[in-house]
Amino acid sequence: MSKSRRKQVEIVDVTFRSPHQELSEAEKTYVRRKLNKLARFFHKIWTLELTYELVRGQHHVSILVDADGQKFHYDDKAPEFRAAVDAVVQKMEHQLARYKEKLQKRGRKPRE
Numbered sequence: 001m002s003k004s005r006r007k008q009v010e011i012v013d014v015t016f017r018s019p020h021q022e023l024s025e026a027e028k029t030y031v032r033r034k035l036n037k038l039a040r041f042f043h044k045i046w047t048l049e050l051t052y053e054l055v056r057g058q059h060h061v062s063i064l065v066d067a068d069g070q071k072f073h074y075d076d077k078a079p080e081f082r083a084a085v086d087a088v089v090q091k092m093e094h095q096l097a098r099y100k101e102k103l104q105k106r107g108r109k110p111r112e
Contacts, residue, residue, distance in 0.1 A: 027081060034089045035063075037061040041096040042067040050082070059084040061090065072096070 017106065021091065023031075023082050031050055045067040053060045055077075061084040062075035074091050083093035 013047045015047065015049045016052070017049065020053065023052060030082060031085055037089065037093060038065070038067070038096070041100055044068060050068055061085055061088050063088050065092070070099075072099075 015032075016028055035048060042059065045065065047064070047066040048066040051060075051062040051064075057076045059078065059081045060075065061076045061081070062073070065072045065074075072092070074088050074095070076084055076087040076091060078087055
């Protein structure tokens with residue numbers, strides 16, 4: 001599908017939480033760019049909440065997604081912030097692809 005015909009998903013609310021340190025604008029932009037990949041899975045994303053903590057040199061990233069009436073939660077950790085975000089997004093894409101496939105399989109059965 002061309003970019004002009006691709007549907008745009010509306011993300012209503014994006015929240016960044018980091019109890020011990022503030023995320024920079026560059027990090028927030030990186031996360032938003034990565035999460036735009038969710039467009040192919042949902043019609044509307046109501047809330048997207050990212051929680052970030054640095055614990056003993058490990059970057060913990062947790063994402064909570066509320067979209068199309070379903071809630072999904074993912075988390076991962078890595079030695080670098082971007083690696084942790086990439087790992088979480090990869091988990092999300094895999095799980096959401098399985099979820100979408102499951103929904104499509106549950107469709108109506110053809111008439112005999």
